Structure formats: C-alpha cells, structure tokens
Amino acid sequence: MISAAPVAAPSMGADILFWVCAVFAVLGAIGMITFRKAVHSALSVAFTMVNLAVLYVAMSAPFLGMVQVIVYTGAVMMLFVFVMMIVGVDASDSLVETIRGQRWAALVLAVAFCALLIGAIVNGQQGAESVGLDAANSVDGGNVQGIAHLIFTRYIVAFEVTSALLITAALGAMMLTHRERHSPKVGQEIRSRLRFSSGVHPGNLPAAGSYSRHNAVDTPALLPDGTPVAESVPGSLMARGSERAVNITNEQETRIISEGDSVISDDQGFEQLRGGENE
Amino acid sequence: MTTTHYVVLSAVLFSLGVIGVLIRRNAIVVFMCVEMMLNASNLAFVAFSVQHGNLDGQTIAFFVMVVAAAEVVVGLAIIMMIYRTRRSASVDEPSLLKY
Numbered sequence: 586m587i588s589a590a591p592v593a594a595p596s597m598g599a600d601i602l603f604w605v606c607a608v609f610a611v612l613g614a615i616g617m618i619t620f621r622k623a624v625h626s627a628l629s630v631a632f633t634m635v636n637l638a639v640l641y642v643a644m645s646a647p648f649l650g651m652v653q654v655i656v657y658t659g660a661v662m663m664l665f666v667f668v669m670m671i672v673g674v675d676a677s678d679s680l681v682e683t684i685r686g687q688r689w690a691a692l693v694l695a696v697a698f699c700a701l702l703i704g705a706i707v708n709g710q711q712g713a714e715s716v717g718l719d720a721a722n723s724v725d726g727g728n729v730q731g732i733a734h735l736i737f738t739r740y741i742v743a744f745e746v747t748s749a750l751l752i753t754a755a756l757g758a759m760m761l762t763h764r765e766r767h768s769p770k771v772g773q774e775i776r777s778r779l780r781f782s783s784g785v786h787p788g789n790l791p792a793a794g795s796y797s798r799h800n801a802v803d804t805p806a807l808l809p810d811g812t813p814v815a816e817s818v819p820g821s822l823m824a825r826g827s828e829r830a831v832n833i834t835n836e837q838e839t840r841i842i843s844e845g846d847s848v849i850s851d852d853q854g855f856e857q858l859r860g861g862e863n864e
Numbered sequence: 865m866t867t868t869h870y871v872v873l874s875a876v877l878f879s880l881g882v883i884g885v886l887i888r889r890n891a892i893v894v895f896m897c898v899e900m901m902l903n904a905s906n907l908a909f910v911a912f913s914v915q916h917g918n919l920d921g922q923t924i925a926f927f928v929m930v931v932a933a934a935e936v937v938v939g940l941a942i943i944m945m946i947y948r949t950r951r952s953a954s955v956d957e958p959s960l961l962k963y
Contacts, residue, residue, distance in 0.1 A: 607873045614880035614900055623890050630896045633877070637903055644870070644914050646922050649906075649929075656929050661899065661936050668940045669892055672947045683956050691886030699879035703872050710868045716917025728919075735923045747930050753932035761941035764948075 602643050623669050630664045645718045645816045725744040739858050802831045870911035878904035891943050891953045895936070902932045 913921025
C-alpha cells in the first residue's frame with residue numbers, strides 16, 4: 586500500500602525519528618484543540634511546530650527547519666502569547682454550543698476529509714519513486730545556497746512582492762492598533778501643578794504619636810508649637826471620640842483610669858482637638 | 865521513511881486544524897488552528913520537494929512562512945481591535961451584521 590521509495594537515507598534511526606516526531610506533532614495538535622485554556626493551546630502548538638522543524642531537518646531541509654524554529658515558535662507563537670496576555674489569559678472558551686450538534690458534525694466532516702485525503706495520497710503515491718535531495722542540495726554547494734539561488738532567480742518577482750506584503754502588514758498592524766488621543770496627555774508638569782494649586786497639604790502628615798508622650802495610634806501628633814494635629818488620628822477613632830488627650834499629666838491620667846473613667850477628659854487641648862463638635 | 869508517511873502526517877495535522885477552526889470559540893485559538901493548517905501544507909511541500917529532488921517546494925514553503933507571518937500580524941491586530949470595542953475575543957460575539 587505504501588510505496589517503498591525511501592526519502593532520505595533508509596535507516597532505522599530515521600524511522601524512529603519520524604515516528605517519535607510524528608506522534609508528538611499529532612499529540613500537540615490534539616492538545617491545541619482540547620485544551621480549554623488558550624495559553625495551553627499555544628504551548629502545544631509551539632511543541633508541534635518544534636517537532637515539525639525536527640522533521641524538516643531530517644528531510645535534509647535544514648534551512649526550513651531553522652526558519653520554522655525562529656519564525657514560528659520564536660516570533661509567531663510569541664506574538665500569540667503576547668496578544669493573549671493583553672486580551673486576557675483567563676478568557677476560556679464557553680461550553681455552550683451556538684449551533685446544536687455543530688461539534689459532532691465538525692468532527693465527522695473533518696474525519697471524512699482526512700480519510701479522503703489519505704486515500705488520495707496513498708492512491709496517488711503508489712509506485713512513485715523518490716529522488717532525494719542529495720543531488721539538488723549539492724548543485725549550489727548546500728541547501729541554503731540552493732534555496733537562495735531559486736529565490737533570487739526564478740522566484741525573484743514573488744520575493745519582491747513579499748517585501749511589499751511585509752511592509753503593508755506592518756503598516757496595517759500599526760494603523761489597526763493605533764488609538765487617537767481625545768484629550769491632551771496629562772504629563773508630570775500638569776500633575777505637579779494640580780497637586781500644589783489645590784491648596785491641600787502636599788506632603789505626608791506626621792503619623793499619630795509623633796512628638797507626643799505616647800506612640801499609641803490614638804495620640805495626636807504635636808506641631809512644633811505644641812498644638813495637636815487632628816488629622817494624625819484615624820478618622821474612626823475621632824468619630825468614636827476615643828482619642829487621647831495630650832495635655833494631661835501622667836498622674837491625672839493614672840487617677841482617671843483608676844477611678845474607672847475613660848482616659849478622655851474635658852481637657853482644653855482635647856477640646857481644641859475635637860474642634861468643639863460636642864458642643 | 866517514504867513521502868507517503870510525511871504527506872499522511874500532513875493530512876492528519878491539516879484535519880486537526882480544520883476541527884479546531886470549526887469547534888473552538890476563542891478567536892486566538894481559531895487563529896492558531898489556521899497556523900497549524902499552514903504548517904501542515906508546508907510539511908507536504910517539503911515532502912514533495914524531497915520526492916521530486918528539487919528545491920522549488922522548499923522555496924514555496926519559505927514563501928508560505930513569510931505570508932503566514934504577515935497574516936498573523938494583521939489578524940492579531942484585528943483581534944485586538946475587536947477586543948477593544950467589544951471586550952470579548954469570542955468568534956460568536958461579532959454578529960452585528962445579522963441585524
């Protein structure tokens with residue numbers, strides 16, 4: 586059924602290499618379809634492409650093998666993963682079928698298509714002789730030189746058109762992803778102006794307990810002239826009225842606590858601190 | 865190994881790409897399946913180039929790779945645009961033309 590014309594030098598090693606790489610490539614392709622997360626799919630596609638590169642090198646096409654690794658697994662899959670990171674890594678497929686029975690129909694159709702292709706290939710390849718690339722590769726002194734010879738002679742027009750295509754693709758990608766700015770860009774200077782012109786204190790306030798007798802969080806900080814800073818006590822403590830007065834002495838505080846009263850007294854500094862909101 | 869083995873492998877990979885394009889919903893994954901189909905065709909080109917003993921097939925495979933790279937750039941840019949306007953990369957979402 587399968588014609589016996591060998592592609593490369595017929596050896597056991599080439600057979601083993603083919604079967605290992607072919608099985609891995611097909612497994613990678615199945616993984617691409619079945620993995621629910623897009624990043625896993627991308628990884629298995631990259632795996633398949635590396636295996637195809639090995640097969641190219643085994644088929645005495647080292648240039649294409651290298652290009653496959655560099656362009657496909659290096660650049661193209663990198664770009665895929667890059668876009669995936671922007672679009673959202675966790676965006677996995679929905680399990681809902683939009684068209685009823687579409688998955689099974691697709692599976693049946695693809696299997697039938699594959700069977701058709703394989704039948705046609707096997708039928709068409711019967712008795713076909715394989716020439717091998719050794720002669721073609723040695724004409725110009727190597728595989729790379731041979732491909733270069735073809736590209737710059739017979740396929741020179743296609744090559745030139747390809748360059749136009751690449752430039753158009755780069756321009757198109759820039760045009761498509763470019764976003765027009767609707768408002769002027771807020772730079773460092775404008776942000777600085779906004780910060781200082783609003784009149785709000787621009788720096789950090791002293792933390793609670795700074796320059797005070799206590800370093801507890803309910804003790805307001807003292808300014809250099811001795812007045813307490815109300816903003817240095819957390820807002821919830823202020824609302825509950827449980828901030829510590831700073832102007833009472835240690836003995837007074839000890840007495841208040843021992844008498845069972847709250848630490849808060851109607852001290853003058855404390856009234857100043859509360860801003861007279863209880864009155 | 866014979867050419868037939870390689871071309872049958874190429875046909876299998878192409879069919880797996882077809883299945884992926886038909887059943888996956890994520891636009892990026894669909895795009896990766898298209899890339900898989902291009903790779904399968906490249907494999908067939910190289911296998912036939914070996915069978916016929918000239919380098920034209922490899923040159924064509926090279927051009928296919930270049931066109932695939934250009935196609936990926938523009939396609940991913942389009943996916944990015946659709947994602948920006950619709951906040952989704954699903955191929956079921958852009959159905960505005962129906963109404």
